[in-house]
Amino acid sequence: MELHFPLKNGEIIKIEDRLKRMTLAYNLVVNEERKEAAIIDGSKEYLGIDKMNIYLDQLDREKEQWYYCDC
DSSP states (O other), X not given: OEEEESSOOHHHHHHHHHHHHTTXXXXXXXXXTOSSOEEEETTEEEESHHHHHHXXXXXXXXXXXXXXXXX
């Protein structure tokens, strides 16, 4: 997973904090030519703060289900 952004601002710091709390492996990629921040996970791209947060919410729910799974 990669977190792409043009400038590290408060919103990006919050996203990075979420990634750390969720103990997800990620790389930071600073690209000043990029207009909007995005999370790229494999072939999927989540563009913008709202879509990144929605994706992280989904991952968090999946992680919780896996943790509590009795399989």
